[in-house]
Amino acid sequence: NAGVTQTPKFQVLKTGQSMTLQCAQDMNHEYMSWYRQDPGMGLRLIHYSVGAGITDQGEVPNGYNVSRSTTEDFPLRLLSAAPSQTSVYFCASSPNGPGLSYEQYFGPGTRLTVT
């Protein structure tokens, strides 16, 4: 199992550009989520999904869109990049459910810089 994979590892964008951060997991987990990590602020939840076709907003959703067409993939779209979106982005997945582990498995992260 590859676990949770994220691409790209690094990305530089200009203000106003759009892009998609890719996330995939091969563990058949129902739950997936996106976090951003900023110095001194821990990890903040952007969007999450409890299964294919179901997504919901987290703590800091503005400027980001998600979709979940398959169990495996959960891409994060930046519609019009802003310098405030400079951050490290982590995708996570979890089996989550009665009788299952609630552990979240994190990908290696994408470091995004918006100039």
Added chain:
Amino acid sequence: GENVEQHPSTLSVQEGDSAVIKCTYSDSASNYFPWYKQELGKGPQLIIDIRSNVGEKKDQRIAVTLNKTAKHFSLHITETQPEDSAVYFCAASKNDYKLSFGAGTTVTVRA
């Protein structure tokens, strides 16, 4: 929403000594409290978790305690080793998958 505060932000300990990290949470409905360890350049990894119906949980050199009345929980690492150097995050949740994280503690174990 849930607010999780974590202290200290940095912690330096001598190898072999103990390390303690404390977190408080605001939502009394929270019932799941995991701790994650993040090594440099990697994603966080779960090291231990506790539910609100348990006061203490131990796994080898790490332990977590929970005080529901005071709404705080702590991570204890005994006999620290160089490989314990990392950033540690506490988190709280009332539905298991929507985690609210603390700001993190950078632990340095001095040889």
